[in-house]
Amino acid sequence: MPSLDEVTAAVAGGPVDVLITHETIDGGTAKVEAVLRSNPQRWDEAALEYSRRSRRLVTALWGGVIPDLFIHGHLHTADRVELPTGQRIVSLGSDRQKKNIGVIHLGDLAWTWID
Template identity: 40%
Template structure:
C-alpha cells in the first residue's frame, strides 16, 4: 500500500461499535486535519455479524464519505470477531480483509507490513480478554483472539519498522498503563483471564523489544497515555470511544504525534 505523497495519518483507539463516536471522531478529524484521508484503527472496531453491526458499519461508511476519509485500516482487537478473521487470515496471511460491500475498511492480518508516506508499518493485532471467564466462547470470546508464538515469529521475520500498531499493550511502555495493569479489577477478571492477558502482553512486548520501532501505538487499555524512551522511541496508549485521547495525528515526516480532543 505505498502512499509516498501522504504526510499525515490519523490513529484511533477502540470504538466498540459506537456509530455516534465514529461520526464524531471523523468529523473532529476533518475539522482539525482536513488533509488526512487515512485512519489507522487499533482494534475493538467490533467486527460482528449482528444487526447493530450493520447499522454501525453504515454509520462508519457514511461518516467516511462525509469527512473525506478514503480508508480505515484496522489492527484487530480481542473484541473483533476472530471466528471470521482467523480462517480468513489463515488462508490469506498477506492480504487485508475488506469488509463485505465496502473497499474502504480493511482488517489487517497479524504481522502485516505496509508503507505510507515513506514510513514502514507493522500491524500486530489481537489481545487476550482478561474477562474471558464471563464471556461465551464463539460469541464474544475466541481462543484465536490471542496472538501466538508463530504470529510473533512471522512478524519478526521482516525486520525493523518505523511504526508498530497493536491492540494489546506492552509492558514498560507507559507509566499509566503499567499502573492499571498492576491493579487488576478482580471482580471482573478471573485468574485464567489475567494469566492469558499476561501471556499475550509478554508476547507483544517481545516483538516490540526485538524490533525497536520508533513509535508504538496501542488500544485495549482505554486510557490516554504516552511513554518516551531515552533512545527517542515512544509508546502511545489511546483511549476508547467517548473519551479524550481516542484519536490523534501522526506526522510521517518526523513521526511527531498530536492528540485531537
C-alpha cells in the same frame, strides 16, 4: 493475541518505524502499568492471565522490530512516554474518552491527539 508464528515472522522482517497493536507491552507507560497493578476493572484471573500471555508476545514483537513509535489500545488508558532510546509509546483511551484517537505525522512520526 498474536501467535508465536506471527511474532516470529514479523521479527524476521526486520525493524519497523511504527507498530500498532491492541495489546500493550510489559513496561509501557506509567498510567498503563498502574492499571495493570491495580486492576480497577476487577478482571478475573483468567482474563489477567490471557493479558499476561498476550503482553509477553507483544513485548517480544516490540523488542524484535524496534519501532520508533508504538501505539496500542486495550487498557483504555490515554498516556504517552518517550523512552531514553528515543522510542515513543502511545496508549489510547477507549471510545468516548478523550485521547482515543490521534494523527501520526509521517514526516517525523510525531503524534498529535485529537480530542
